[in-house]
Amino acid sequence: MSSVLNTVDQRTNLVGENRLELLLFSLNSRQTFAINVFKVKEVIKVPVLTKMPGAHHNIIGVASLRGVSVPVIDLRSAIGFPYSDYGESEQNLIVTEYNRSVQGFLVGQVKHIINTAWTEIQPPPRTAGRANYLTAITQIKNVDPPELVEIIDVEKVLAEIIHYDVSISxxxxxxxxxxxxxxxxxxxxxxxxxxxxxxxxxxxxxxxxxxxxxxxxxxxxxxxxxxxxxxxxxxxxxxxxxxxxxxxxxxxxxxxxxxxxxxxxxxxxxxxxxxxxxxxxxxxxxxxxxxxxxxxxxxxxxxxxxxxxxxxxxxx
Structure with missing residues (x-):
């Protein structure tokens, strides 16, 4: 765990044509999920959270990170999984920057980072329907059996929490x-x-x-x-x-x-x-x-x- 937490910040600076690095994690389930490392600012143990009265039900509080207030989203709940209480040693905070905003995602075990090519990334099956929270899937092939990795559509998650105004000035x-x-x-x-x-x-x-x-x-x-x-x-x-x-x-x-x-x-x-x-x-x-x-x-x-x-x- 410590090696992942210590190296994410450096690895986000890597640039590769038609390649990406994925940060793999669990949501207290057997499935493995991922987001692009380029959008990860840091991975930390969950700090003390301050409750926000009236906040969206998937926002579980606000973390103060170096003087900046960062909303924390329970990612498991946000993608429609039933509530599950993480053990204290199993929960982590992935701090990300999307669409010029910073937010943290509460997840379970942070596993490791894989380096892959976009050609290895496939869209989710059309039979998954429009309501799914995946933007793509891939496989880790050097394990037996190959492990399926589901890449979260974070923009969809955020759009259901943060209202995006499409009005034009x-x-x-x-x-x-x-x-x-x-x-x-x-x-x-x-x-x-x-x-x-x-x-x-x-x-x-x-x-x-x-x-x-x-x-x-x-x-x-x-x-x-x-x-x-x-x-x-x-x-x-x-x-x-x-x-x-x-x-x-x-x-x-x-x-x-x-x-x-x-x-x-x-x-x-x-x-x-x-x-x-x-x-x-x-x-x-x-x-x-x-x-x-x-x-x-x-x-x-x-x-x-x-x-x-x-x-x-x-x-x-």
Whole structure:
């Protein structure tokens, strides 16, 4: 345990193209769950918690970490598991940063970190239904039998606790551009249905038609199929907005593949992710994204769409 707790902070700084590291943990069950190490700030023993009257029922209190108040979410309860009292030696706090907010997740045993490739990450079975709290699954193959690892859709967990406002500030809107938006198409690519909903609910207010894909592979296949049919993708789409972390093909690889295809290379690509800014700024330059914005900022999404349309209208 101590080796995991002592090395998480350093390992979050590792950068690997189309690779990720997963922090594995239990929720007082036989199943193994995981989240991306890039989003983990630290793992600690659970400190003294202060109760918050009127807080969401999945928020069990607030921890004071170096003078900062951090809400603590019971992750087991948040994903729909029945209540289970962790033994004091079994519970840990995973402190994370998502969408520019810091929160802690109460979990059971923190196991270890595995290094894997996005190609080894698969979406959950469609038969799992829309109500599941998984964004992907993978396997640890060097054990007998292979161990299934379920990757939590943290954005969905947070969206059910924190209200995300999709309203657009009036001062951001350019009414002349908005009139030109109607009927234009935007492709959004994200493995989290919650994240796709947030982007869709924001941009559809402009009259944009939203097309959705669950991962980079699905999006690339769609774009190539359109091109094979003789359709000009840059005429079909105003822009593409993609997450960075996705099973089968991440947003960086998707952008790289788009830039390598003569039929697609001029497609405007915006990276929309909850990962750290410094990491993404270097990757954006490396693979050729046009813009990078952190989740979830409705006004910024609108500005990206308006800037792209303004650029097209200026050229025409």
């Amino acid at each position: 009036q001062e951001v809107l350019d009414e002349e551009l908005v009139r030109e938006m109607h009927g234009r198409k935007v492709l959004i690519v994200d493995d989290s249905s919650t994240a796709r909903n947030q982007v869709r609910d924001t941009l559809s207010q402009l009259g944009l038609e939203i097309i959705e894909c669950r991962d980079g592979r699905e999006a690339l296949n769609l774009l190539k199929r359109w091109s094979d049919e003789g359709r000009k993708v840059t005429d079909e789409l105003l822009l593409l907005i993609t997450d960075a972390e996705m099973p089968e093909m991440d947003g960086y690889r998707l952008t790289y593949e788009i830039r390598q295809d003569e039929r697609l290379k001029d497609l405007h690509v915006t990276l929309n992710t909850s990962l750290s800014g410094s990491f993404n700024e270097s990757m954006v330059k490396k693979v050729g994204c046009d813009r990078f914005i952190s989740k979830f900022q409705p006004d910024m999404l609108v500005e990206v769409a308006q800037d792209r349309l303004r650029e097209l209208l200026t050229k025409s």
